[in-house]
Amino acid sequence: KSVTLSLTDLSKVGKLIEAYDTFGSECLYEAIKDPGFFSQFARAAYSSENYGGNTKEQGYTNMVDLGDLAKLTSNTLASSVYVLSALDECVIYQVRGQYRVMANGLSCYYSYNGDIDDFIAYAPLGAGTAFKYYFSYGLTGELDENGMAYIAEKGFTALPKIQNLTTLDWDGAPLDLDEEGTAYLYLGPDAQDILAGIGFQLFYVDEENDFIMLLGSDNDIIADWDNGVFLDNFRGVWGAIDGCLVYMELKTEGADYNLYSVPILLNGEEYNLQVVYDFTYQVWSILGAWKGIDEKGMADKELRLLQEGDEIITLWKLATFSGDDDFVTYPIETLTVTADTSFTEVTLFDGTYRMVFEMWDAMGNYAYSDPVQFDCVDGMIITTVFED
Template sequence: MTGKEGDYRKGMKVNKGVWKRRISIPGLLALLCLLTGMLSGCGFIEWLLEDEEDFYEEEQETEGEDGTEDSGSTVSLSERGTVISQENGKLVIDRRSREQEIPMGEDGWTIFVYLCGSDLESDGGAASDDIEEALAAYPSQQTRVVYQTGGSSYWYQDISDERLERFVLENGELQKVDERPNANMGDAGTLSEFLIWGVQHYPAERMGVILWDHGSGSINGVCFDEQYEYDSLSIAEMAAAFDWVYDSMTDRFEFIGFDACLMSTLEVANQLVPYARYLYASEEYEPGTGWDYTGMLDYLAENPAADGKALGKQICEDYYVHCREADAQQMATFSVTELSGIDDLVQACNQAFQVVYEQDDLGDAARKILGADNFGGNTRAEGYTNMVDLGMMLDNLSDYGEEIERAREKLEECVVYNVNGRLHKQAGGLSVYYPISVQGSEELQTFAQLCPCNYYYALVDKVAYGAGTGSAQDYDNSSLLQDIADLAELFGISAAGISNPTTNIGEFASVDESELGIADIYFDCNGNYVVEFEDMDELAYACCSVFVNDGEDGIFYVGSTEEIYYDYENNLIRDDFDGLWLTADGVMLPLELAESTDTCSIYACEIMLNGEYDTALRIEYDWEYGEWSVIGIWDGIDPETGAASREVYELEDGDVFEPVYYWTSLDDDTEEWYLGDACTVDGEVELTYDYLPAGYYFYSFELHDIYGNVYYTPYITQEIDEEGNIWFYPDDMEDM
């Protein structure tokens, strides 16, 4: 690639010092790849067309610890409570409903808790702790809690791990009332059987359901059974379970709540409309302490006639206090969603995203969507949930027209109460799936079956198509936007779907002039590394990636930073790297940006804790005060199950952590992971933002396109001397 005219031998980035002779290092133009975020096949509508497997008719079979097969429950299209169709270009929403809703009891409350203990119980007794919280509440004759326990290999309470057990908490006493053979708590039939039994034996004027365990957002669902290979209740399975309960009831549940991570989503809310009046859930991960059951039951003891809205507000407030007591309030989110407003919200969102979809500049829309708050990590170190705040998404798109503003208004009408911590202060209460980084074709198929808005789905499909082809300019979605009797059939059952994608996740991806509209890569007259574009339509954002030479035949990945200058007027970006880096007690930390807001940035740093535990250290940079601080350690998203860890742990005195560094060879494709120097915690971890140690480093732009793909530009050599001065040694631009 040819450079600009002028002198680009630049030594120091500041305008002083002597010129240094260029050093040519063979292999420095080898291009690395960060994980690509989207699949590289064609649009994913076509893939579902080719897929003959019927998700809703599929018999799910899992194997328990005893080796027996759990037959699972068949989820049939005919048993769905919601059918969304399209007629004359408009959505038509048809849901199960009753001519008259009659309370099933004369007064009081019954709350059914589906307590899937999983490793949260076996590793630390979190489920047992919540039972103890409930027992500590004021006794009440008008409120009862009915539990079904299962899903854990060990219980701290006197609860069996060999069968399902049912308990009733009433008047301050917990009594076992029933037991059943062991079964998969991640199966729709297990949930429905418990609730059918429950509403028959313990009806009340108002009834609620709490699903307790790990959550994962819209894709992998909730309730991961430890004894059945962590099988979970998908959103489709969960909706089917409530549909099977429907005929045993004369009224809806007052609420369906999730004491689980990441479950306050539009996709979840849409599925639950026929079965409950309110949704209680968190957009973000929940701390291990979860809900405050003492506070909830104390409130009902004093206010037995409270409705779901009033109770939900109290649970929100108690939840935030509970988080604050656990020093976890900064990441807290919790909301109460009135499900009767979801139809209007879905209709408004469909119209809003039609406007977005029809924009000529897809890049502008994608950048605005990616600028919204997201939940659950979404980094390589922590895993991806791809859950993005719907409210902030609409706020960022607001200049597209009144349709966007109308959808935002409908969201505010639905979310009747919510609380947010400092790091999510603008969260709107409901998240929605957006493909920040897709981990496989099954994820996209699952979303296809859940998405309630065809134009939003078309937008996501357009992005997926661009990920596979490098551009969405020739994208054709005519099959998506035609009239059809059931969007579920179009979106993943039998009529259409996504193309069978292949993924380049984990492979090397170099960038050249044919990609991202790159016009040139060069050094300017001030010694800044510059990438110039024909246009920046397909660039979402960029980071700078820094590597350090191991002194032999390889390089270590130091991490990425946000020190990039964007010049949209001239269609270019240039580096703003100053050689400063974060260290903990003098040890360099391999940082990866997790999220960034107007007030702070959150970074993830992969570490080995106490010599045996691979996890991530979460670190915050406060833009207002210019301060770094440790949030805690978080295990992130389980790569096998998709379950989000519920606990952010504080480092304790005596803990030893070692940064985990990625290493790759300059001679071949060999890659390894190495541990850095150990840090022993003694009080507060000392974070210092200082110059990198003197030595040779390699620098590259990490370019993220709007389709989720990530590329490196050719990287160049830089030297940081003892005074912190940065010297660059670019190869001839012709070699780049």
């Protein structure tokens, strides 16, 4: 369901590289005219098919599907049409699984983690020139002498300052309750020029026993990008394997489905279970288990299907509530895979939960709102926000 395979006519690659470089040039010039473009382009990249993890839990390969990225920016970037045309000529055969339907056969670099060292390692190897200057400007705020000469050909002599989460005071942003008792975060219209994305992290809190559990991340919120208003959509449920609650991390947010990563021990070995939620059919599916990224930065090419008799140990991330210690992963429940093993949402057990809005920008910076608290008791949810 998540397989991709393509056959490329290498004699046509030259035209594709030329189109890709034109695409990069347009991105660079749009960013110079309005640095808010970095955030707009980043949101397209986060919504595009991407490969090799690209999450904090799994690690980063920083590879995005070139065709999907071009399609998602076709309404703003004229050069995307040339990329798609050249790609269509270049990729002469392709297989796409049900949950890789937006794959187009070839991928390109995108800095999902905002790591400058990763970019420096990529720059001498990557095709084309323009995107190297685009990422150099986006990640460092400046260009070298060659880069300044490159943009001077289009009449640009200076680079405007880029606003991002390091220049704003959005970490610890306060929350309010609306008339219906829903918690919301107000950032204003500037949010669409600053943020590459926004979601949330969910925690279970036990003050009496002094521990807090990180359940994971998701994007199940109500977002009004035009006005910069983001509302919680807490429903008192979370993901589970055969009823066993798990840590889960959003991997890819798409129009038709979301992909999640669930770290587990599979027969004693570390794996990331790949799980999909299909918006059309409103069902969860387990795609298989993935080894992740090795020490050399290479992503595992195989997705291991679960087999009856496999032993899965679920993992939770715990820390003390009163301290400032990092979350530590602990093995929790052991289950045996059967023909009926499935991933579903389950109702959270009674207790106190806290959610923070998680914001990130195109440079890989993160900020977190104040928490909203949900007390779940006998099917009721009581929502509380805290004043500074």
